[in-house]
Amino acid sequence: MAVYLLRRLLQSALVMLAMSVIVFIGIYAIGNPVEILISPEADQMERERAIRALGLDLPLWMQYLSFLKNALQGDLGRSFVFNEPALQLILQRMPATLELAFGATFIALLVGLPLGLYAGLKPNSFGAKTVMAGSILGFSLPTFWVGLMMIMVFAVQLGWLPSTGRGQTVEVLGLRWSFLTWDGLQHLIMPAMNLALFKISLVIRLTRAGVRETMLMDYVKFARAKGLSPARVTYVHVFKNILIPVVTVVGLELGSTIAFSVVTESVFAWPGMGKLIIDSINVLDRPVIVAYLMMIVLMFITINLLVDLAYSALDPRVRLEGK
Amino acid sequence: MAQTPTANDASPVLEVRDLQTHFFTRAGVVKAVDGVSFTVRRGKVLGLVGESGSGKTVTGFSILGLVDAPGRIAGGSILFHGQDLAKLSEEEMRQLRGNRIAMIFQDPMMTLNPVLRIDTQMIETVQAHAKVSREEARQRARDTLGMVGIPSPEERLKAYPHQFSGGMRQRVAIAIALLHRPELIVADEPTTALDVTIQAQILAEVQKLCAQTGTAMIWITHDLSVVAGLADDLAVMYAGRVVERGPVSETLDAPLHPYTAGLIGSVPSRNKRGEPLRQIPGMTPSLLNLPGGCAFRTRCPKAQEKCRQDPPFGELLPGREARCFFPYNVPAGEAAA
Structure with a gap:
């Protein structure tokens, strides 16, 4: 296990390194931030000085090496725009995105698993058919449209929920969280539901397919032949087997939600990382973009590792070996 | 060996009478089990033999109440110590399953x-x-x-x-x-997926345990050689029906029904070296499209015009029943059908 983890860490470091090269070259290819950052009225002297101050006069490989050297010391560069450390900018906005993504995933599992289980156990019932038809809507309705409709119904017409912002936050562990206050929670519900809609459908369909497949297995029939209660057969024998594909997909989904919940964040004016990265791309704020992408890579690596660890907990046939 | 009267002394644990388990599919009603009757006694092993698709496994699942939709028990009774299992509620059945009636499945890997x-x-x-x-x-x-x-x-x-x-x-x-030391075990080809040495060990083990605990057993198999050494009685199934029933040794020595005779003839060790292996001509008919009358008549060497009618299931020799108009090994004039 220790060997396995060590190997995974080494692999992760290599992936990070490779990603940093790709990201750096990619950003360089997009365009020159100088054109955007420096006012057109600036004279040649001022231009030269600004370029040198930003380190943009050096050749690409030297810029990369100095980035790498600083990155290893935990410094991912300063934002050209805000003149603040890029990492700090991202970390400030991270709690908002994290609570949104985890909230959405939580809702997806809370709603998706029972509905999927129901649809799988009683596939021919009216309820199951309704659930499956509904899940198609969840897949196909565009997020931004659903978000706008939710605002119209719940914020504008019914006035039940606030439509924008994070509401009241409290500081825990040096970061500001809104899900810990009642006001913040109210602000969180709609965007989280909006993000969760697609995931609920995904979990429903995965769970249903898994249940349908597992119910046909001999071990389920054998469990029934042992005289176990239907509840025990379903919640222990069937459920534990279908969790494996669900965990895989939900893990990956969680990662992409954290990284790319831009649409929902924009619709609900949720001050998360998605908003930051879009703004930074617009003004070619290279350090922020690079730092953001590196953070995302790190996060995916971590999530994948956690998913693999979850596998070994769920399926005894999976062994984590240092191969 | 003479008919052993002791075989009938022990009290019946299970009496299946005219069991019908049908599957109501879109293509039509599949009569997987269509009028099956047999009795299992305390401490005895009944061999339930037949080809794939003859309804052996469905019979086993019917006894445990594990037939899934679109199938259901459409008729007949399954008397377990006189209590009809076909009439019990799901919860009452659950309390019996794994407790007083247990089942062993075919593929231990699954x-x-x-x-x-x-x-x-x-x-x-x-x-x-x-x-x-x-x-x-x-x-x-x-x-x-x-x-x-x-x-x-x-x-x-x-x-x-x-x-x-x-x-x-x-x-x-x-x-x-x-x-739970069950009174009845339904074993559905439990040794088919195992290699021969393991098979022999398990058979010996099961025989010993049954004798020790007085457990009755239904041993479902397509392998006559397994049944020969293990079972006391034999019920041969074809196309959802029992076509022959009787004590094992007599049935194997002198089968009544042409299908039983064909099955015995198909066991490779009974064939002489150099001769082509014997087999029953044709294939098991589709249960959706059974020939009328005797279901075996299209493959039967003794089939005649009369076989277009349903042959009755009757006692042709003492203690031995078959569903056939023209059985083997019955002295002329003794056929009581």
Whole structure:
């Protein structure tokens, strides 16, 4: 296990390194931030000085090496725009995105698993058919449209929920969280539901397919032949087997939600990382973009590792070996 | 060997009478089991023999009430100590399953849940029917594992199914079936997936356990050589019906029904070297499209015009029944059909 983890860490470091090269070259290819950052009225002297101050006069490989050297010391560069450390900018906005993504995933599992289980156990019932038809809507309705409709119904017409912002936050562990206050929670519900809609459908369909497949297995029939209660057969024998594909997909989904919940964040004016990265791309704020992408890579690596660890907990046939 | 009257002395544990289990599919009603009758007595083994698709397994599942939609028991009765199982509610059936009636499945690689430890799978079975503590249940599981010949049962309890070989897994499955000392075990080809030496061991083990505990058993198989050594009585199924029934040795020595004769003739060891292996011509008919009258007549060497009518199931010789107008081995004039 220790060997396995060590190997995974080494692999992760290599992936990070490779990603940093790709990201750096990619950003360089997009365009020159100088054109955007420096006012057109600036004279040649001022231009030269600004370029040198930003380190943009050096050749690409030297810029990369100095980035790498600083990155290893935990410094991912300063934002050209805000003149603040890029990492700090991202970390400030991270709690908002994290609570949104985890909230959405939580809702997806809370709603998706029972509905999927129901649809799988009683596939021919009216309820199951309704659930499956509904899940198609969840897949196909565009997020931004659903978000706008939710605002119209719940914020504008019914006035039940606030439509924008994070509401009241409290500081825990040096970061500001809104899900810990009642006001913040109210602000969180709609965007989280909006993000969760697609995931609920995904979990429903995965769970249903898994249940349908597992119910046909001999071990389920054998469990029934042992005289176990239907509840025990379903919640222990069937459920534990279908969790494996669900965990895989939900893990990956969680990662992409954290990284790319831009649409929902924009619709609900949720001050998360998605908003930051879009703004930074617009003004070619290279350090922020690079730092953001590196953070995302790190996060995916971590999530994948956690998913693999979850596998070994769920399926005894999976062994984590240092191969 | 003469007809042993003792075989009928023991009280019947299970009496299946005219059982009909039908599957209501879109293509039509599939009569997987269509009028099956047999009796199993205490401490005796009934061999239920037939080709694939003859309805043996569905008969087994019917007894345990495990027939899934679109199938259901459409008629007949399954008397377990006189109580009709076909009329019990699902919850009453559940209390019997794994407790007084147990089942062993065909493929040991598939019958144990891959993600649960052996102890979990055994303890839950104990606790499903007996109000005992976890520790007591565990002890019972350990003792039963030892009984079926699993070495160091205490350690093996903590293992997962994939850590066992096929033969060992089948022993675990048998141990699970034996946990509550059932009065009846339905064994659905439990040795088919195992290699020959393991098969012999398991057969010997099962025979011993049955004799010790007085458990009655229905041994479903397509392998006559297994039945020959194990069973007391034989019921041969074809296309959802029992076509012949009687004590094992007499039936194998002198079969009445041409289908039984064909099955016996198909056992390779009975053929002479150099001769082509004998087989029953044709294929098992589709249950959706059975020939009228005797279902076997299209493949039967003795079929005549009369076979277009349904032959009755009757006692042709003392203690021996068959569903045939023109049986083998019945002296002329004695056919009472």
